[in-house]
Amino acid sequence: MAENNSTHHIVSPKTYLTIILTLMALTGITVWAAFVNLDQFNIVVALVIATCKATLVVLFFMHAKYSPKRTQLVIVAGIFWLAILLFMTMSDYISRVDYRGVRSPFTQVTSPGTRRLA
Amino acid sequence: MHRTGELYGQFKTLEQQKDSANLGMWIFLVTEVMFFGGIMLVYTLNRHVYFPAFAMGSNTLSLKLGGTNTIVLLASSFTMAMAVWSAQVGKRQLISLFLALTILLGFVFFGIKYVEYAQKFHHHLVPGRSFDIFYCSNHPTMCDDIGAEEMETERDELEKAKSLDPDLNSHAQLYYSAYFGMTGLHALHMVIGAGLLVWLLKNSFAGMYTPRWNTPVDTVGLYWHFVDIVWIYLFPLLYLIDRHK
Numbered sequence: 001m002a003e004n005n006s007t008h009h010i011v012s013p014k015t016y017l018t019i020i021l022t023l024m025a026l027t028g029i030t031v032w033a034a035f036v037n038l039d040q041f042n043i044v045v046a047l048v049i050a051t052c053k054a055t056l057v058v059l060f061f062m063h064a065k066y067s068p069k070r071t072q073l074v075i076v077a078g079i080f081w082l083a084i085l086l087f088m089t090m091s092d093y094i095s096r097v098d099y100r101g102v103r104s105p106f107t108q109v110t111s112p113g114t115r116r117l118a
Numbered sequence: 119m120h121r122t123g124e125l126y127g128q129f130k131t132l133e134q135q136k137d138s139a140n141l142g143m144w145i146f147l148v149t150e151v152m153f154f155g156g157i158m159l160v161y162t163l164n165r166h167v168y169f170p171a172f173a174m175g176s177n178t179l180s181l182k183l184g185g186t187n188t189i190v191l192l193a194s195s196f197t198m199a200m201a202v203w204s205a206q207v208g209k210r211q212l213i214s215l216f217l218a219l220t221i222l223l224g225f226v227f228f229g230i231k232y233v234e235y236a237q238k239f240h241h242h243l244v245p246g247r248s249f250d251i252f253y254c255s256n257h258p259t260m261c262d263d264i265g266a267e268e269m270e271t272e273r274d275e276l277e278k279a280k281s282l283d284p285d286l287n288s289h290a291q292l293y294y295s296a297y298f299g300m301t302g303l304h305a306l307h308m309v310i311g312a313g314l315l316v317w318l319l320k321n322s323f324a325g326m327y328t329p330r331w332n333t334p335v336d337t338v339g340l341y342w343h344f345v346d347i348v349w350i351y352l353f354p355l356l357y358l359i360d361r362h363k
Contacts, residue, residue, distance in 0.1 A: 020196040034358035046354035078148035
């Protein structure tokens with residue numbers, strides 16, 4: 001085929017190999033980190049590592065790094081809306097106070113790490 | 119109608135046509151983000167309120183099986199990316215090879231998931247009337263796949279969790295509902311993905327994908343990677359709660 005219209009960036013197998021090895025290593029690190037006692041920060045570390053892995057997949061495996069700006073905008077908008085969903089709802093539940101004498105189980109946090117249950 | 123590489127009237131170039139197809143897939147994936155996001159929110163809320171029960175539930179999952187599945191799924195994303203590359207550079211045999219490998223790894227994932235699910239049925243950890251988080255500690259002979267030492271730590275943890283949460287069994291059931299709901303929906307997405315991959319494989323045997331036109335390989339690839347990303351989050355959320363003793 002003489003004509004090759006595609007000017008798309010072709011990611012090399014070498015890059016893919018680097019990415020997959022990094023992803024495997026990060027999986028090992030996240031398992032290791034789960035056994036280190038960081039109290040409430042275990043989940044933070046786990047989510048930061050997971051987000052690093054997801055970012056690598058999106059940028060390289062899904063070619064977002066080489067996609068048109070408008071595609072990138074759609075991706076960012078999606079993440080932003082997800083953030084609204086999680087942050088707004090969680091901040092509402094966590095900060096909710098007793099309502100007309102009804103105790104919400106979501107506010108019964110006594111001290112960090114231990115939660116009294118309804 | 120096999121319009122491979124034909125330029126439709128509304129587009130100026132093939133490149134623009136392909137970008138549009140990719141954009142469409144991304145918009146679908148964004149709706150999927152919101153779909154899984156809602157479930158993640160339900161999980162997060164319940165984990166926040168019933169933390170001891172969620173930690174207990176998580177510790178009854180097999181880290182070995184879950185970890186292996188994570189590696190398998192990441193590897194399948196790699197082979198998928200390589201299938202896309204093969205199509206872009208016009209290596210026809212390699213497209214089929216990498217697609218077949220991706221399907222194979224997908225089925226390895228299903229196999230391991232089957233073993234895990236079966237174990238949960240045996241251990242009475244499937245939400246419903248027979249759900250009993252204490253089943254294995256009360257009937258150790260029925261759970262002989264759990265080692266004596268593991269059983270001892272499980273008993274200690276159950277004791278500890280019970281002192282923090284009197285209604286541990288109900289709340290552990292919530293954890294397992296989240297577990298089956300999230301992993302089940304993820305597996306459903308993989309079944310759909312595997313179906314699409316078989317379709318791609320059939321077409322690639324027919325030599326349909328060329329550097330000029332390989333849009334389906336590319337867009338199904340996007341879908342497959344997305345399913346991988348969902349698992350990247352499910353693994354730490356479900357398997358790694360409170361693993362440190």
